[in-house]
Amino acid sequence: MSKHTIAVLPGDGIGPEVIAQATRLLDLLREKRGLPLDLWHLDLGADRYLKDGTTYPKEIADRVKGEASAVLLGALGDPRVPGLEHARDILFGMRFGLDLYANVRPVKALADRLVPLKGRGRSDVDFVVFRENTEGIYVGMGGQFKRGTPDEVAISEDLNTRKGVERLIRAGFEYARAHGKKTVHMADKSNAMRHAHELWYRAFFEVAAEYPGITPKHVYVDALCLYLVQDPSPFEVVVTCNLFGDIITDLGAALQGGLGMAGSANLHASDRSRVALFEPVHGSAPPLAGKDLANPIASFLTVGMMLSHLGWPEEEQRIEAVCARAIEEKQCTRDVGGELGTRASAEWMLAEIARSL
């Protein structure tokens, strides 16, 4: 088996705490299962930025692109950098720079008691959001005029290309086909955003025609938020734009038991041999940082997604099963009803995994 280099970027806030545990998981699987992984630790994030102004240097970006199979990122964001300059350079540097157009965010509840909806359980919460990850309002086009005056103007452009929209929608249908899903929903706001989302609407039904066994369903994003809280069970795959995907997946995380339970992958979905980025959906959670309070499960599930992507789906199943057991047996952190710290919760799961090997 050829070796895979994993660039590890712990980042800020709780990032280093959860990534320290995720790294132990990788070390365990490397040792006990012989996974051919080399970890390459990157010293980037708020501390480094505040020390010497470094955000995401071109030499590192080039090496990530040329040498790494995957990047494992904790989270970025630090109150000492209120403009988030470093976070944008690094996160968007990778998402845009590596053309990782599909941000794949599973919304899957691992236990009934984590689902906050009355009368609903884990079988009702199991869908995957495909969030467009290289366009939309995130491209940073626009500007400010007469800033700081009573006449100031601020414009953020929402960029949507046929190519970008179509490839993300296709990634959602390909996933649906590969996983035996019967429907794909597309969430937009074509009733208000007439130009951009009319393109999404048209592209969605045109791509859908290539997948005869899968029913395409259009839903306005505001209504989707309503339905997800009333009854999420009909949803299997949701494709949507960058901004809506960001918002829907925090709502989705709530259905899973919180942001401590949500992992994600950023992929160039049409060519899986290209380097991909894996990160929990959560941010740096500054109030929790340094207190051993952060839930490591999101990072464990993220490692599972990464290993599956690299060709070991059985490792993802093993990791997901142990995360579910940690919840069931309350060997977990406070946010999900346990009493353990980050480290102890991870240690319980690592011991269970070691025992199963």
Ligand code: NAD
């Ligand atoms: P957040 O995700 O950090 O926190 C939101 C809520 O979820 C908080 O109540 C927090 O305590 C809780 N939470 C998050 N992760 C948790 C975990 N592992 N275990 C237990 N509870 C957890 O979002 P925020 O507070 O809006 O943002 C904080 C910073 O993170 C900001 O700078 C933001 O821009 C950044 N951010 C970065 C990423 C990323 O790097 N991918 C993602 C989201 C937010």
Ligand code: IPM
């Ligand atoms: C996420 C985050 C980022 C985003 C922020 C930190 C820019 O919220 O990954 O969900 O909006 O994409």
Ligand code: MN
């Ligand atoms: Mn987000």
